[in-house]
Amino acid sequence: MSNSSGLYILLVSVHGLIRGKNLELGRDADTGGQIKYVLELAEALAANPQVERVDLVTRLVNDPKVSSDYAQPVEVLCDKAQIIRLNCGPRRYLRKEVLWPHLDNFADELLKHLRQVGKLPHIIHSHYADAGYVGCRVAGWLGVPLVHTGHSLGRxxxxxxxxxxxxxxxxxxxxxxxTRVEAEETTLASAALVIASTHQEVTQQYGIYDHYQPQRMVVIPPGVALERFYPIPENWQEPPIYDELKRFLTDPQKPIVMALSRPEMRKNVNTLVKAYGQDSQLRHLANLVLVLGNRDDITTMESGPRQVLTEIFQLIDRYDLYGCVAYPKHHKADDVPELYRLLVKTQGVFINPALTEPFGLTLIEATACGAPIIATSDGGPRDILAACNNGMLIDPLNIQQIQDALRTALTDSEKWQHWSTNGLNSVRKNFSWDSHVKHYLEQVQQLPQRRVQSLLSPLPQAPASRLPDWNVPEQNRLLTADRFLVCEIDNTLLGDQEALQRLIERLRTEGDTIGVGIATGRNLDSSLQMLEEWRFPMPDLLIVSAGSEIYYGPQVVTDTNWQRHIGYRWQVDEVRQAMQELPGVMLQPPEVQSKFKVSYFIDEEKSMSFKEIMRHLRRRRLHVKGIYSHNMYLDLLPIRASKGDAIRYCALKWGLPIKRFLVAGASGNDESMLAGNTLAVVVGNYSKEIEKLRSYPQVYFSQGQYAWGILEALDRYDFFGNLYATEPEMIAV
Structure with a gap:
């Protein structure tokens, strides 16, 4: 990869089969125009001198039913671009609709990749709703601007x-x-920029969403690979795919009417066959060529494509179109530009009769080869025809309009030539990848001024309007930090203003490689409020509600995988009911309760002991972890949750050895994170229930109180230097 200075752009496209060569376009509903778009975008961006690196991240598929190419973790596209394949659920190939439960894991794998890269991307650009779901989380965790392209929309x-x-x-x-629409709504709320292909997409498609924000949307039409799609050269010879077509055609020299798409109901190819079959003049004038993906045995295809192809074959039989309709079973990506040139050679026409077409990459490809086009009036073709003036729009359900348009293109040679020339003259100006990348980078340069607050973790008690008043870092240090300081808020980080200010100054001046987190029993709103009141900079990591919730700054995005992990056998209603049976316990106010934490006041004079309370819960077959502190506070959590567990989860997730976490606490609430292989400090004003940790060799009891004790530990462990007591053989999670 190149080491030149410039932009690092991360493209995310989760589903389908993506590889650098021999794209299997049309193999299924997931391997269509989007795959081609993101691959060509990656290569076009990498060719620009402003760009240093492009990673196109997709799903790794290790399945004997597909090529082993899709199981390679890294595929180099060119000097500055590569495909990165990451685990996402089962190894076998899955259609996009069943990937949703695995996307949180994919997000975690993406973080590991970025950690290995060791630098933050300047932008994350997600493609389609599933990648938007992933992109929202990762961009939010890191504080990186999110760019999104929907391609097609759920609503x-x-x-x-x-x-x-x-x-x-x-x-x-x-x-x-x-699920898809909810992901799209969240993405629209979080994205700093949405790139659309057409104005119709912006106004009529995105316009029906609740989070429609046109001021964050820009129309940049996709490009066409002009080095592959070009007019017929002087030395052009008939391509091999022509021999395949000749098998079907009685008179292969006639002009070609061609449709190229996946066998999908939305593509409306059956209506085209009806229009052709019902018009004897059209059958006399031209052959019909239907390039509908690749297939071996129609009976083994998914129900949707199988139904479409079956209906088309029945129509061919009904109208007795044998000898004038070609429908090859296989074609390669390299055959497509040759098919367009063959169409031009025969003075034919390219048609897209889709019910709706978000853009229509095939239309500009055909145009770049010199073919006139006839296309649906719904969606992107409006913009293409307006720019190129090289054909006609039709109502895709009006058979008469389709017939009239085809007849015009096939019989008016002067108009055919006019359309062909117009298209060739206009496509390079309006639809080249160079033009696309130029406008793309112009928009990217403006993103630092267009940052938005993520809505992935809505904070009803902590208005987003409060956050910009803080000293919020531009980006999270989770990827670049090689060590982490994690502190309890109460009686540890906060309590002495002078000590806190001294700590903040040291972190600013010496802590370039240090990530900062809090781990507290407070809920998120209370934690944010306290940090704001004491003017503490926004942490990179927030572990709140006694370890039952994890958030990442600066946009305070929740870790949904952690919630899923700790939700195992958590029966909150049964826990509450069991606690009602005990004397001397009282629920704390509603504002301190959460989905994965139930908190009580304990009256030690009336209640049974902490051990007896936990035995009572275990007898009810409840999988609960109890945290007792200050002889009066009891937090009940899922069995997998605690501050210590949350810190270790983050260490694994972010690929940072647990020995590089310095944790600071002062009460029994902190025991789970102080014990173990972390570097630990108990500040001087600690509660007596934590005295038992004094015998632990890796737990340092400081003389200084509050943040003075943390400062003392920073020197004790040489935290800004070589990390005393973290020899290489000990650095392991």
């Missing part, structure tokens, strides 16, 4: 399916549409 698809008569429950079962 629009839902509307179309309902209009076609599909039952709502069928839509939900097959497409998990509510």
């Amino acid at each position: 629009v698809k839902h509307q179309r399916l309902l209009e076609q008569g599909t039952k709502p429950e069928t839509i939900e079962n097959n497409f998990h549409i509510s």
Whole structure:
């Protein structure tokens, strides 16, 4: 990879089969135009001198049913771009609709990758709703601007399916549409920039979303690879794919009407076949070529493509179109530009009859080869035809319009030539990747002024408007820190203003490689309020509610994987009911309760002992962890949750040895993080229940109180230097 100075751009496209060569476009519903878009975008960005590195991150697939190419962790595309494949659920190839439960793990794997890179990307650019879900989390955790491209939208698809008569429950079962729409809403709320392909996409498609914010949206049409899609050269010869077409055609010399798409209901190819089959003049004028992905045995295909192809074959039979319709079973990516040139050679026309088309990459590819185009009036083709003036728009459900448009293109040679010339002259100006990247980078340069507060962890008690008043770092240090200081808030970090200010100054002047976190029994709102009151800089890591919640700054994004992990066998209602049976316990106020923490006041004169309370809960078969502090506070958590467990989870997640965490506390609430292999300090004003840790060799009891004790420990452990007592053989999680 190049070491030149410039932008580091991270592209995320989770689903489908992505590789640098021989794209299997049309193999299935997930391996279509988006795959081609992100691959060509990565290569085009890498070719720009302002860009240092491009990582295209996707899912690793290790499945004997697909090529072993998709199981390679790294594939170099060019000097500055590569495909990075990360684990995401099962190794086998899965359609995108069933990937949702695995996306949190994919986000964690992406963090590990960035940790290995050792630097923050300047932007994260997500593609489609699933990558938006991942991108929101990772960008929010790191404080990196998120750019998003939707490609197609769930609300629009839902509307179309309902209009076609599909039952709502069928839509939900097959497409998990509510999950997808929720991810899209969150992405729109969090993204600093949304890149759309057309103005119709911005106004009519994104416009139906609750978080529609057009001021953050920009139209940058996709580019076309002009080095592959170009007019017929002087030395051009008939391509091998032509021999495949000749097998179907009685008179292969006739002009070609060609449609190229996946076999998907939305592509509306069946209506095209009806229009052609019902018009004897069209059948006389031209052959129809249908390039509909790749297939071996139609009976083994998924139900959607199988249904589409079956209907098309039935229509071919009904209208007796044998000899004038070609529908090859296989084609390669390198065949596509040759098919367009063959179409031009025969004075044919390219048609996209889709019910809706977000953009239409095939239209600009055909245009770049000199082909006139006829396309649906719904979506991106409007912008393409407006820019290139090289064809006609049609109502995709109006058979008569389709027939008339095709007849015009095939019989008016002067208009055909006019359209062909217009397209060739306009496509390079409006739809080249060089032009796309130029506008793309212009927008990226403005992103530092367009940062937004993530809505992934809504804070009703802590208004987002409060956050900008703090000393918030531009980016999180979770990727670059090689050690971490994690402190309890009460009676540890806070309590002495002079000591706190001295600590802040030392971290600013000496702590370039140090991440800072808090681990507290307080809830998130209370923690943020206390930090603000004491003017402590926004931490990189927030472990709150006694270790039952983890957030990452500066945008305070929740770690959903941690919640899923600790939710194991957590029965909060049963815990509350069991505690009602005991004397001397009283629930603390509602504002200190949370989904994974139930907190009580304990009256030691009336209640049974802490050990007896925990035995009572165990007898009820409740998997609960209890934390007792200051002889009066009891927190009940899931069995997997505690401050110590949360710190170790973060250490594993971020790839940082636990020996590089210096933790500071003062009470029994802190015991789980002080004990173990962390570097630990108990500040001088500690509670007596933690005295038992004095015999632990790795726990330092300081003389200084509050932050003075933390400062004392920084020197004790040489925390800004070589980390005393962390010899190489001991640095392991």
